[in-house]
Amino acid sequence: MGRGDGGDEMWRGGAEAVLNLQPSASISIAYDAVFDAHSDLLLLELDDKLLPQIMQNRVTIRGEPDEEAVLCTPSATYALKYVGTSNSAFLIPPSSGPSSDVSDSGPVKVASAIKLAPGVMELVEVAPRLHKLKELLAENPYRPEEDSMEELEENDGLRRLRWEDLVERVQASDEELKGALKDISAVEINGYWRIVDEKYMDMVLNMILHNLVLNEWSLDGFEEDQVLGIMGSDGFPLKIVLHCLEIYGRRVNLTDDELSGGRCLWRLDEKQVCVHFARVILRGGKMKMERFMDEWMDKIPAGMSADFEMLEGQVLVENIGMETWIWAFSVSSLPSTPAERFAALFQERQKWEWKDLQPYIRDLRVPGLSSESLLLKYTRRTQPTMDAEPVFSTR
Amino acid sequence: MQIRVKCECGESSCREWAIVELQGVVEAQPAFQDQIQNLEIGVLCRASSQEKYTFTVGYHELSGSKVAMKKPLLVLKKKKLLDSEDVPGSSSNSSKIELEVIGIIRHRILFKTRPRALISRNCTLAGQISPLDVDATQS
Numbered sequence: 001m002g003r004g005d006g007g008d009e010m011w012r013g014g015a016e017a018v019l020n021l022q023p024s025a026s027i028s029i030a031y032d033a034v035f036d037a038h039s040d041l042l043l044l045e046l047d048d049k050l051l052p053q054i055m056q057n058r059v060t061i062r063g064e065p066d067e068e069a070v071l072c073t074p075s076a077t078y079a080l081k082y083v084g085t086s087n088s089a090f091l092i093p094p095s096s097g098p099s100s101d102v103s104d105s106g107p108v109k110v111a112s113a114i115k116l117a118p119g120v121m122e123l124v125e126v127a128p129r130l131h132k133l134k135e136l137l138a139e140n141p142y143r144p145e146e147d148s149m150e151e152l153e154e155n156d157g158l159r160r161l162r163w164e165d166l167v168e169r170v171q172a173s174d175e176e177l178k179g180a181l182k183d184i185s186a187v188e189i190n191g192y193w194r195i196v197d198e199k200y201m202d203m204v205l206n207m208i209l210h211n212l213v214l215n216e217w218s219l220d221g222f223e224e225d226q227v228l229g230i231m232g233s234d235g236f237p238l239k240i241v242l243h244c245l246e247i248y249g250r251r252v253n254l255t256d257d258e259l260s261g262g263r264c265l266w267r268l269d270e271k272q273v274c275v276h277f278a279r280v281i282l283r284g285g286k287m288k289m290e291r292f293m294d295e296w297m298d299k300i301p302a303g304m305s306a307d308f309e310m311l312e313g314q315v316l317v318e319n320i321g322m323e324t325w326i327w328a329f330s331v332s333s334l335p336s337t338p339a340e341r342f343a344a345l346f347q348e349r350q351k352w353e354w355k356d357l358q359p360y361i362r363d364l365r366v367p368g369l370s371s372e373s374l375l376l377k378y379t380r381r382t383q384p385t386m387d388a389e390p391v392f393s394t395r
Numbered sequence: 396m397q398i399r400v401k402c403e404c405g406e407s408s409c410r411e412w413a414i415v416e417l418q419g420v421v422e423a424q425p426a427f428q429d430q431i432q433n434l435e436i437g438v439l440c441r442a443s444s445q446e447k448y449t450f451t452v453g454y455h456e457l458s459g460s461k462v463a464m465k466k467p468l469l470v471l472k473k474k475k476l477l478d479s480e481d482v483p484g485s486s487s488n489s490s491k492i493e494l495e496v497i498g499i500i501r502h503r504i505l506f507k508t509r510p511r512a513l514i515s516r517n518c519t520l521a522g523q524i525s526p527l528d529v530d531a532t533q534s
Contacts, residue, residue, distance in 0.1 A: 014413075015410075015411055015412045015413035015498075016411070018413040018415065018439065018504065019411065019413050019461075019502055021439065021441045021448075022441065023441055023442070023443050023444040024441070024442065024443070025440075025441060026438050026439060026440035026441070027438070027439050027440075028435050028437075028438050028439075029415055029435070029436045029437055029438070029439050029450075030433055030434060030435045030436060031431045031432055031433060031434050031435075031436060032432070032433075033432045033433050034432070035431060035432055040472055040473040040474075041470060041471065041472055041473075042470075042471040042472075042473070042494070043468045043469070043470060043471070043500070044468065044469045044471055045464075045466050045467075045468050045469075046466060046467065046469065047466055048466070048467065051467065054400055054402055054469065054496060055402050055404075055409070055496075056402075057399070057400070057401055057402055059399075059400040060397050060398060060399050060400060061397070061398040061400065061494070062396075062397050062398075063396070064396060065396070069398075071400075086418075086419075087416050087417065087418050087419075088416065088417050088418075088419065088420050088421055089414045089415070089416040089503070090414065090415045090416070090436065091412060091414060091470075092412060092413040092414070092415065093410075093412050093470075093498060094410045094411065094412060094498065110435075111413070111439075113415070113436065117414065120468060167397055168396055168397050
């Protein structure tokens with residue numbers, strides 16, 4: 001027999017000898033001494049472009065025991081699909097010696113197969129599975145009571161999640177998870193990812209606006225230090241005030257000179273602020289359009305102007321008889337997977353015109369599916385006449 | 396939970412494994428079924444400088460060729476880590492699993508044809524092939 005059957009080696013192997021078999025040569029393929037004992041081996045098929053990610057240890061498999069596992073690179077998510085085979089694929093490892101140059105000790109006569117490959121795991125790029133993220137964080141939103149109890153937080157029995165906990169539970173790549181945390185306005189407080197209670201955010205925003213007016217600071221350029229100082233003396237945690245500015249404001253780009261002076265300027269984002277107040281007003285439910293518009297205009301801070309277009313994807317409007325009614329229907333409150341999203345949309349309304357539907361589906365991303373094919377898959381399109389607007393209903 | 400896919404070898408030095416693949420199954424003679432360890436499955440022969448191969452199993456001969464995989468296959472080995480290795484942020488007390496890349500498969504020697512009977516040769520002990528789509532015809 002060939003080299004390598006010294007007994008104490010794990011596999012006699014010989015992949016090199018098989019792959020480099022010379023013309024007119026032959027090699028015996030044999031069952032290994034421990035054939036079929038290797039249930040711990042898996043085969044993973046992957047694109048060459050993903051190889052560097054794996055080789056640099058940047059890939060993990062995520063999911064809870066009851067979920068279909070996904071493989072995550074730093075920026076993308078792939079479903080793992082098991083593909084079986086009825087062929088017999090004998091798996092032959094390289095010989096276990098340190099160097100395996102075939103020529104150094106004469107031709108190898110035997111290569112050992114250690115098992116039949118059972119099948120292959122294939123990768124299919126998928127949208128990240130983020131629906132759980134919001135549920136997890138919504139269980140325990142940050143409330144004002146916590147402002148003063150930083151120390152005893154661990155003992156109240158409520159769930160708090162660090163980044164490490166999120167990647168254990170949510171099936172998304174790091175990059176997708178970070179994007180999703182930003183989308184739902186989550187913030188890291190004392191090492192834990194939280195969403196802040198909506199009413200609390202409303203109070204902080206109103207307080208900031210109040211202070212801007214009181215001190216005659218401009219909505220379009222106020223100093224971070226000054227606002228933090230005054231809000232801090234009112235007892236608001238600076239982390240929460242900054243979070244509020246991140247959501248409802250933008251940093252103003254400064255010249256290098258101004259930056260070197262340590263100044264940091266913010267301006268409030270008109271659209272974000274106006275949408276916020278519309279949501280606050282509509283929290284009570286459906287209302288008549290006239291009354292809504294009156295209350296909305298009333299709430300908008302001086303110096304800002306609200307435009308109904310801002311509420312795209314936030315509200316629905318319906319004419320009932322002579323009256324127009326409006327209610328909150330926010331895209332951010334809807335499921336993020338296409339099937340569930342469309343189900344929720346058609347539950348709200350049986351028929352959708354394109355201009356109404358579009359704001360509620362444009363954020364859906366499914367690898368390999370365009371938005372046209374999404375519409376084809378989940379809706380029925382009707383067009384009463386050639387020049388009429390198409391209407392979408394459930395399939 | 397999260398399972399790390401670890402690779403210590405690096406792309407250039409990842410060792411290549413081979414696959415010899417045929418249709419159907421290879422069955423050992425009944426007398427050997429419980430002790431196939433070290434038993435010869437067949438003899439792989441490369442007749443010429445082309446990448447054409449024959450695989451002789453018992454008194455059957457298969458013809459095939461070496462083909463590059465469209466996508467490479469990684470060979471992963473499941474490893475259990477004990478919790479004493481102190482994984483930061485771990486919320487469970489169970490042992491962690493890691494997948495280690497121990498090889499890569501870029502080629503296989505594939506036999507897609509049905510076996511040809513080699514009447515003149517003696518039957519070796521190793522066995523016979525019973526293709527899935529054909530009843531075993533040998534007695």
